[in-house]
Amino acid sequence: xxxxxxxxxxxxxxxxxxxxxxxxxxxxxxxxxxxxxxxxxxxxxxxxxxxxxxxxxxxxxxxxxxxxxxxxxxxxxxxxxxxxxxxxxxxxxxxxxxxxxxxxxxxxxxxxxxxxxxxxxxxxxxxxxxxxxxxxxxxxxxxxxxxxxxxxxxxxxxxxxxxxxxxxxxxxxxxxxxxxxxxxxxxxxxxxxxxxxxxxxxxxxxxxxxxxxxxxxxxxxxxxxxxxxxxxxxxxxxxxxxxxxxxxxxxxxxxxxxxxxxxxxxxxxxxxxxxxxxxxxxxxxxxxxxxxxxxxxxxxxxxxxxxxxxxxxxxxxxxxxxxxxxxxxxxxxxxxxxxxxxxxxxxxxxxxxxxxxxxxxxxxxxxxxxxxxxxxxxxxxxxxxxxxxxxxxxxxxxxxxxxxxxxxxxxxxxxxxxxxxxxxxxxxxxxxxxxxxxxxxxxxxxxx
Amino acid sequence: xxxxxxxxxxxxxxxxxxxxxxxxxxxxxxxxxxxxxxxxxxxxxxxxxxxxxxxxxxxxxxxxxxxxxxxxxxxxxxxxxxxxxxxxxxxxxxxxxxxxxxxxxxxxxxxxxxxxxxxxxxxxxxxxxxxxxxxxxxxxxxxxxxxxxxxxxxxxxxxxxxxxxxxxxxxxxxxxxxxxxxxxxxxxxxxxxxxxxxxxxxxxxxxxxxxxxxxxxxxxxxxxxxxxxxxxxxxxxxxxxxxxxxxxxxxxxxxxxxxxxxxxxxxxxxxxxxxxxxxxxxxxxxxxxxxxxxxxxxxxxxxxxxx
Numbered sequence: 001x002x003x004x005x006x007x008x009x010x011x012x013x014x015x016x017x018x019x020x021x022x023x024x025x026x027x028x029x030x031x032x033x034x035x036x037x038x039x040x041x042x043x044x045x046x047x048x049x050x051x052x053x054x055x056x057x058x059x060x061x062x063x064x065x066x067x068x069x070x071x072x073x074x075x076x077x078x079x080x081x082x083x084x085x086x087x088x089x090x091x092x093x094x095x096x097x098x099x100x101x102x103x104x105x106x107x108x109x110x111x112x113x114x115x116x117x118x119x120x121x122x123x124x125x126x127x128x129x130x131x132x133x134x135x136x137x138x139x140x141x142x143x144x145x146x147x148x149x150x151x152x153x154x155x156x157x158x159x160x161x162x163x164x165x166x167x168x169x170x171x172x173x174x175x176x177x178x179x180x181x182x183x184x185x186x187x188x189x190x191x192x193x194x195x196x197x198x199x200x201x202x203x204x205x206x207x208x209x210x211x212x213x214x215x216x217x218x219x220x221x222x223x224x225x226x227x228x229x230x231x232x233x234x235x236x237x238x239x240x241x242x243x244x245x246x247x248x249x250x251x252x253x254x255x256x257x258x259x260x261x262x263x264x265x266x267x268x269x270x271x272x273x274x275x276x277x278x279x280x281x282x283x284x285x286x287x288x289x290x291x292x293x294x295x296x297x298x299x300x301x302x303x304x305x306x307x308x309x310x311x312x313x314x315x316x317x318x319x320x321x322x323x324x325x326x327x328x329x330x331x332x333x334x335x336x337x338x339x340x341x342x343x344x345x346x347x348x349x350x351x352x353x354x355x356x357x358x359x360x361x362x363x364x365x366x367x368x369x370x371x372x373x374x375x376x377x378x379x380x381x382x383x384x385x386x387x388x389x390x391x392x393x394x395x396x397x398x399x400x401x402x403x404x405x406x407x408x409x410x411x412x413x414x415x416x417x418x419x420x421x422x423x424x425x426x427x428x429x430x431x432x433x434x435x436x437x438x439x440x441x442x443x444x445x446x447x448x
Numbered sequence: 449x450x451x452x453x454x455x456x457x458x459x460x461x462x463x464x465x466x467x468x469x470x471x472x473x474x475x476x477x478x479x480x481x482x483x484x485x486x487x488x489x490x491x492x493x494x495x496x497x498x499x500x501x502x503x504x505x506x507x508x509x510x511x512x513x514x515x516x517x518x519x520x521x522x523x524x525x526x527x528x529x530x531x532x533x534x535x536x537x538x539x540x541x542x543x544x545x546x547x548x549x550x551x552x553x554x555x556x557x558x559x560x561x562x563x564x565x566x567x568x569x570x571x572x573x574x575x576x577x578x579x580x581x582x583x584x585x586x587x588x589x590x591x592x593x594x595x596x597x598x599x600x601x602x603x604x605x606x607x608x609x610x611x612x613x614x615x616x617x618x619x620x621x622x623x624x625x626x627x628x629x630x631x632x633x634x635x636x637x638x639x640x641x642x643x644x645x646x647x648x649x650x651x652x653x654x655x656x657x658x659x660x661x662x663x664x665x666x667x668x669x670x671x672x673x674x675x676x677x678x679x680x681x682x683x684x685x686x687x688x689x690x691x692x693x694x695x696x697x698x699x700x701x702x703x704x705x706x707x708x709x710x711x712x713x714x715x716x717x718x719x720x721x722x723x724x725x726x727x728x729x730x731x732x733x734x735x736x737x738x739x740x741x742x743x744x745x746x747x748x749x750x751x752x753x754x755x
Contacts, residue, residue: 217645221460223560223582223617294561339538340559342580 001025002444007069007403011076012374013392022074023064024399027442032393067437067444069403075373076393077109077140077400077440078355079380082174082199082253082278082326084347085111085142088129089118094331094420096130097137102329102351102419104445107402107435110141110381110390111329111351115152116175122147122158124166131167140440141400143169143384148187148198154178157186164194169384172199174253177235179205184239188248197383199251200239202260203302207231212342214288214303222291224341227303229257236260243273251383252277254328256302258312265321276383277316278324281357282348282425284313284366290425296337296344298425300330314366317375324383325375327354331421349421353412355404356431403437410434454753455567455574456746459585459624467625471593473745474738480517481741490748492519497550499541500526500577501557506712506736507577507587511554514743523548538562542570552747555579573750581615587711588621590742592629594735595666598707603630608660608702610636610692611670611719612681614643618711619670623651636660637692640681657692661701668709669694672719685718694720699729707731 002024009020009032019035080103086094096113103111113130115121121130127144134142146168147158152175160171171191177200178184184200191198208227213219215226236252240263243250252264255277264277282300287307290298298304316322330347337344358376361367367375381391389398414427438445449469453461462470480488496515498508508524515522525545536544538557545553552573555563560580567574578584596602607626613619613635623646626633633651635642642653654660661667672688682688699708708720708730716722725732 217643217648220614220643220645221620221649223580223620225581294564335537339562339565340557341561341565342559 001064002067002399002439003064004067004069004074004401004403007072007074009074009393010369010373011393012370013076013378013387014394016393017370020074022393022401024439027399029393029395029397029399031395067403069437071407072436073369073404073406073433075402075404076377076391076397077402077438078107078376079110079384079386079390080108080327080329080351080354081112081170081324081380081384082280083111083113083329083351084116084331085113086331087117087133088126092333092420095137096133096142098418098420099329099331099351100134100137100139100142102349102417104139104438104440105418105435105447106351106353107355107404107438108140108351109400109402109438109440110143112143112145112169112384114145114172114174115147120147120152121145121168122150122152124159124162127163127166127168138441139443139445141390141398143167145170145172145174145199147171148173148178149183152176154180154183157183157190160187160191160196161193164196170197170199170251172201172253174199174201177201177203177205181238181242185242185246188242188246188250191248192246195249197249197251199253200235201253202232202235202239204231204234207234211303212299213291214305216288216306218288218291222294224291229259229305229309232257232302233259233263237263240264240267240273240275243275247273249274250276254283254302254326255279255313255316255322256283256305256309258309261312261316261321265316265319268321276323277321278326279313279317279322280326280328281350281354284310284317284361285357286425294341295425296341297348297423297427299341299344299346300328300348301346314361314364317361318366323375323379325354325358326380327351329419329421331419332423333420334422337423347423348425349417349419349423351419352417353424353426353429353431355402355433355435356412357426359406359433399439399442401439402435404433405436406433408432408434450752451749452753454750455563456585456750457563457567457574457576458583459588459621459628460583462628464628467589467592467629470589470742470745470749471596473749474589474593474742477517477744477748478738478741481737487517487519489519491515491751494520494551494751495549496520496522496552496554496747497545497548498522498524498577499545499553499555500524501555502578504556504577507556510736510739511577511743514740514747517740518744518747520552520747523550538565539569542566546570546572552751573753575746575750578617580617582617583621584617585621586739586743586746587618588625589746590735590739591622591668591709591711592625593738593742594709594731595707597734597738598731599665602626605631605666606634606664607631607666607668608634608636608664609668609670610657610660610694611672612641612676613637613646613670614641615673615676616670622668623649627651634660634664638682641676657698658701661698664702664706666707666709667694667699667702669720671711671713672715674715689718693718694724696721696723696727699724709735711735
């Protein structure tokens with residue numbers, strides 16, 4: 001048994017935003033009890049509170065392992081529905097072991113791993129391999145995302161039904177779009193056999209034309225090939241049209257641009273299809289200016305955009321157009337990110353800075369803390385069909401919990417990442433809300 | 449006065465005064481080139497490495513002549529880009545070059561930003577001899593030198609740059625240098641090759657060649673890379689010449705004493721008519737000669753700055 005007491009619990013799934021005690025038993029939440037106001041006052045002024053005082057406040061238990069979370073922020077473990085764990089095939093970039101260690105360091109207790117491994121996760125065998133590895137070596141829950149098409153080639157549908165039954169939680173050709181419209185149509189249509197989610201990496205490759213950063217004055221003056229924001233918007237528009245045509249479940253990955261937010265907002269207003277969308281911390285934290293000086297750690301796909309886009313992403317998060325914050329954690333080896341900008345692979349290692357960057361949205365009054373937890377935990381759990389297990393502290397849910405020090409500042413040190421990937425443009429940034437305890441798979445993780 | 453940086457990477461990084469300094473220094477070296485003994489001992493004992501990842505005859509030769517006129521030892525290393533993919537990283541190559549004793553590394557590379565990367569990572573002076581579609585700073589400096597020689601000034605000149613601005617590193621370095629020194633810049637070419645956003649740099653943009661050339665002091669033609677046609681930037685070289693080729697009729701739109709420039713190598717009949725290229729208004733060969741003086745100035749000045 002584990003008892004977490006005195007912490008400020010935010011769990012939008014139950015409408016909780018206050019001082020609570022949480023009792024965990026056998027890897028599940030047993031009880032979440034709100035302290036009354038009288039006791040809340042007492043916790044702020046006494047050095048050694050006793051939660052059993054009065055016999056009615058707090059949870060009483062004989063001998064639980066107790067975590068005193070005074071002044072800490074507690075939330076259901078974060079659910080990151082967009083992660084590259086790189087295993088099998090690219091273990092020099094990341095493994096299921098190191099990737100999930102990085103996740104729990106970032107307060108993330110469930111990750112969905114994209115299929116662009118080698119071999120590609122396009123059949124039940126690979127899915128089973130990932131799940132087995134995750135059980136053996138993973139620090140948190142791992143939910144594989146299967147490829148939409150065989151080999152992610154965009155030509156023939158992969159075995160979506162069998163992969164779903166083997167444990168794939170959604171399907172995506174992430175890293176590449178499904179360029180052929182008829183293939184995407186069939187995917188959205190066929191995936192209805194399991195009501196499975198199709199995640200779109202929305203990029204018109206022809207329009208992107210081999211670009212390496214956002215298209216605009218900066219790309220021209222840096223001499224780098226640009227990817228217009230419209231390359232994303234065009235593809236999102238197509239996929240929305242196809243979702244409306246087929247009745248498939250569509251989730252738009254890593255939304256980066258103002259026009260994209262606009263078309264998703266309009267589609268949601270029409271309400272014809274079930275459409276959800278995610279963005280990543282880097283799209284609301286920095287702009288294309290980070291590329292200046294040919295900083296390959298700021299090379300990411302879709303590319304960092306402009307202040308106008310950043311504002312639109314925030315507006316989309318605020319008004320609910322963008323449902324989810326995911327990391328698109330894309331670890332790469334240092335050698336790959338060193339040298340010619342053109343040749344560096346795209347991606348940011350984001351697991352360990354996600355909550356720190358995202359909580360700035362609360363300070364900036366873009367989101368309330370409850371809305372933030374909703375977007376980083378409850379909403380992804382719901383979209384992935386896990387609302388009873390993940391993204392909630394309701395009794396019976398998995399005991400996945402993040403405990404953060406919301407006030408204390410710390411400096412991001414990429415060299416100290418648990419991830420093998422140190423490719424981040426946020427090295428040296430001062431952030432808050434670093435997880436101090438993460439509970440995942442029934443285990444307690446603490447650092448220093 | 450001296451330069452602030454040990455490297456010459458980008459015109460963007462230079463102040464107007466630094467550009468003027470390079471041009472003045474180049475004028476001195478041009479006198480040297482006119483003498484019977486064309487060599488000075490200014491950099492004797494130094495070693496210049498020409499590290500060329502892209503084929504180049506004229507720029508590499510120009511740098512080589514400039515370095516030799518300053519009495520430095522010159523080592524030419526040509527690396528075919530295809531073998532780089534599998535082989536040594538840029539940084540390893542650079543470190544090897546340093547270990548060979550290079551004081552100055554002149555680099556040309558097909559990827560934008562490589563000289564910046566090199567300059568950050570090695571102690572030798574790095575001179576950009578053209579990086580991707582970013583900049584070609586010494587070409588712009590020699591172009592300005594030539595304009596100043598012909599017109600006596602840069603400030604107030606009306607300069608038309610014609611052709612592929614999007615991919616044109618020569619064009620970009622010229623835009624930065626000319627605007628810094630107070631010239632007026634017009635860009636002329638098909639909209640597929642002249643991004644509208646460049647207006648934000650204070651230049652004007654024309655699709656129509658005749659309109660764009662009206663009353664200019666300088667016509668700077670750019671080489672059209674023939675492979676752009678296959679990418680759909682324009683339908684054919686024939687159509688390109690019809691719209692943006694420099695003919696005698698079009699030259700007549702410019703000022704009577706306007707000069708015609710081209711960084712070379714020219715595509716005769718595609719971007720420029722032979723009768724114009726070979727006319728008395730053409731200063732194309734002066735550009736080549738001035739290139740040596742300007743590159744001597746650059747090598748000399750960066751050597752004077754210890755990073």
